Amino acid sequence: MKARQSILIPGLVLSMGLAGCDNGQETSVAENENVAAEATTQAETSVPTYDAAAFYQTTSYTMPFSDSSHVFSPDGGDLLVSSDTSGVFNAYALSAATGETTALTGSDGSPIYGVSWFPGDRRILYTQDGGGDELNHIYVLSEGGAATDLTPGEKLKASFSGWSADGSHFWILSNERDAQAFDLYRYNTADYTRELVYQNDEALSLNAISRDDRYLAAVKSNTSKDSDVYLIDLASDGKEATLITGHEGNISHGVYTFTPDSATLVYSTDEHGEYNQAWGYDIASGESALVVRDDWDISNVSYSPSGKYRVVSANNDARTMASITSVDSAEPVEISDLPDGDIVNVQFNRDETRLAFLVNGSTSPSNIHVADLAAGGHKQLTEALNPDILPAALVNAEVVRYKSYDGVEVPGILYKPHQASAGKKVPALVWVHGGPGGQSRTSYNPTIQHLVNHGYAVLAANNRGSSGYGKTFFHMDDKQHGEADLDDIVEARSYLEGLDWIDGEKVGIIGGSYGGYMVGAALAFRPEVFDVGVNIFGVMNWPRTLTSIPPWWESFRESLYDEMGDPATDEERLRAISPLFHAGNIVKPMLVVQGANDPRVLQVESDEIVAAVRENGVPVEYVVFPDEGHGFRKRENRITASEAYVKFLDQYLKGEGGEG
Numbered sequence: 118m119k120a121r122q123s124i125l126i127p128g129l130v131l132s133m134g135l136a137g138c139d140n141g142q143e144t145s146v147a148e149n150e151n152v153a154a155e156a157t158t159q160a161e162t163s164v165p166t167y168d169a170a171a172f173y174q175t176t177s178y179t180m181p182f183s184d185s186s187h188v189f190s191p192d193g194g195d196l197l198v199s200s201d202t203s204g205v206f207n208a209y210a211l212s213a214a215t216g217e218t219t220a221l222t223g224s225d226g227s228p229i230y231g232v233s234w235f236p237g238d239r240r241i242l243y244t245q246d247g248g249g250d251e252l253n254h255i256y257v258l259s260e261g262g263a264a265t266d267l268t269p270g271e272k273l274k275a276s277f278s279g280w281s282a283d284g285s286h287f288w289i290l291s292n293e294r295d296a297q298a299f300d301l302y303r304y305n306t307a308d309y310t311r312e313l314v315y316q317n318d319e320a321l322s323l324n325a326i327s328r329d330d331r332y333l334a335a336v337k338s339n340t341s342k343d344s345d346v347y348l349i350d351l352a353s354d355g356k357e358a359t360l361i362t363g364h365e366g367n368i369s370h371g372v373y374t375f376t377p378d379s380a381t382l383v384y385s386t387d388e389h390g391e392y393n394q395a396w397g398y399d400i401a402s403g404e405s406a407l408v409v410r411d412d413w414d415i416s417n418v419s420y421s422p423s424g425k426y427r428v429v430s431a432n433n434d435a436r437t438m439a440s441i442t443s444v445d446s447a448e449p450v451e452i453s454d455l456p457d458g459d460i461v462n463v464q465f466n467r468d469e470t471r472l473a474f475l476v477n478g479s480t481s482p483s484n485i486h487v488a489d490l491a492a493g494g495h496k497q498l499t500e501a502l503n504p505d506i507l508p509a510a511l512v513n514a515e516v517v518r519y520k521s522y523d524g525v526e527v528p529g530i531l532y533k534p535h536q537a538s539a540g541k542k543v544p545a546l547v548w549v550h551g552g553p554g555g556q557s558r559t560s561y562n563p564t565i566q567h568l569v570n571h572g573y574a575v576l577a578a579n580n581r582g583s584s585g586y587g588k589t590f591f592h593m594d595d596k597q598h599g600e601a602d603l604d605d606i607v608e609a610r611s612y613l614e615g616l617d618w619i620d621g622e623k624v625g626i627i628g629g630s631y632g633g634y635m636v637g638a639a640l641a642f643r644p645e646v647f648d649v650g651v652n653i654f655g656v657m658n659w660p661r662t663l664t665s666i667p668p669w670w671e672s673f674r675e676s677l678y679d680e681m682g683d684p685a686t687d688e689e690r691l692r693a694i695s696p697l698f699h700a701g702n703i704v705k706p707m708l709v710v711q712g713a714n715d716p717r718v719l720q721v722e723s724d725e726i727v728a729a730v731r732e733n734g735v736p737v738e739y740v741v742f743p744d745e746g747h748g749f750r751k752r753e754n755r756i757t758a759s760e761a762y763v764k765f766l767d768q769y770l771k772g773e774g775g776e777g
Contacts, residue, residue: 236284249746297671342367377424391587479514549628580605599694629653637696700729712745
């Protein structure tokens with residue numbers, strides 16, 4: 118479960134990369150009504166069928182996403198990337214010239230993610246937790262290969278927060294003093310000695326540090342609709358937090374970054390309409406002005422090292438559209454022949470002549486590219502897709518919309534199996550994202566591709582309460598969970614039944630985290646709507662989950678309680694929407710999958726719902742991973758989980774033996 122006030126990871130798509138793209142064009146309501154008729158003209162297509170291992174033998178790549186990380190090595194020759202080439206994520210040096218990788222770490226247990234090169238040498242910082250417990254520590258890896266934990270201790274969580282402009286020190290946030298609050302520490306680059314720079318007694322969310330080391334930006338969540346930005350002068354004696362977004366009513370604010378000259382804090386606000394805009398607070402004058410707006414949420418703003426270039430991304434209907442512009446001329450940076458898809462984690466080298474990014478589309482897992490800004494060309498350094506998979510066997514995501522019970526238009530992402538037609542109807546699944554305020558997007562999803570490859574249509578519904586569609590839509594389900602949002606999911610089945618290539622007698626529901634809760638809610642409160650349910654670490658007992666949330670969520674606890682309900686005062690309503698207390702209603706087969714180390718949705722949630730439903734005499738299958746937390750990061754476990762989904766669905770949705 119991911120609370121709504123959590124910080125979005127920057128993701129970018131260069132607008133020129135989607136020119137002429139036809140995989141995921143928005144379908145209007147009128148067009149949706151004609152889908153069934155159009156489907157009858159589609160010829161049946163035969164494609165190879167693959168097991169889960171084939172989809173997960175794709176290689177996953179990530180890069181550090183902070184604009185204060187050093188992704189390029191000091192000499193510019195290598196990129197710091199993380200990859201599950203070995204089956205477990207580790208840090209690698211990726212040659213920017215040849216694409217050759219050199220392993221820097223060798224964990225075969227808890228995944229490791231590279232954080233940054235050191236500015237002047239080939240040391241790196243990386244992060245690792247304990248088997249999915251989310252208690253990340255920050256480590257330094259020497260040039261000789263020795264690893265040192267810079268944040269030792271039990272039951273603490275730490276994260277990297279950037280470098281000083283001269284590289285003499287770096288910043289780390291840690292909750293070692295108080296589990297509910299992250300303090301800011303400055304570490305010496307040479308000997309790793311440190312000092313406490315800001316003691317976070319108010320448990321604010323600390324978000325950005327100016328490049329001159331003077332200012333710290335923080336966010337305070339007041340309610341699920343209302344939040345404020347504070348500016349802290351680290352050079353002042355009191356280091357008091359000064360409110361810079363004073364307002365009346367419900368307005369949400371967040372932090373993007375400081376400008377490289379440290380003169381302006383760029384922050385987000387929905388004060389001026391449905392969507393987040395980027396505004397700049399001039400520190401000297403105390404005045405704010407619009408930086409950039411779009412017809413969708415501005416999801417990220419970042420700058421190149423000197424500030425010569427600015428990158429702006431917008432969450433455009435489940436895709437990310439972005440632009441890179443010259444700050445002085447406002448002219449766009451042109452990069453030719455980019456493939457279609459999301460471009461994630463745009464990072465500049467030190468002299469701003471090149472940038473690195475990842476490209477991800479619905480039929481293509483993330484690949485790392487490097488672009489030459491002077492020439493305008495780019496090079497793909499990796500091949501993530503398993504070569505054993507025929508690319509034509511993958512299915513493009515299509516953005517669709519359907520009307521809910523009260524006329525509200527609900528967006529969704531539809532995946533149609535190649536073999537589906539009016540003459541060969543296929544079973545379907547409604548996929549529910551996590552959150553509560555998450556969003557299903559058009560990026561590559563190996564589990565969905567595996568399901569679709571095995572003949573299951575998938576509709577990833579962005580029910581009311583999903584992010585990306587304006588603040589009104591976002592707050593439509595506040596304290597109506599298991600009610601208004603669930604009815605959107607119920608209507609998703611009706612939409613699917615209206616497609617003449619869907620077998621309307623065979624529709625299931627699947628989801629993880631909050632989506633797993635929706636699976637349980639659908640089976641308990643609308644017991645005859647869906648034919649099966651796949652619950653992936655879903656909340657089954659809201660009073661317990663909201664009472665036991667991780668202490669490091671303290672900065673947005675009030676916001677979460679405002680949206681979901683406070684277990685101290687709203688227990689009756691929370692019990693009323695908790696599937697566990699209504700498990701006697703569940704009559705349809707269910708698969709439950711859980712990580713034993715999950716700190717957000719405890720294993721007891723899954724243990725109890727499994728036991729309760731089995732008492733009904735209903736088929737329940739249960740898979741527990743002892744070495745995973747909230748989400749499965751080891752390849753072998755992801756394969757096992759995906760195979761379990763298909764096996765369960767083949768038996769209980771398609772019918773024994775998988776026959777349709």
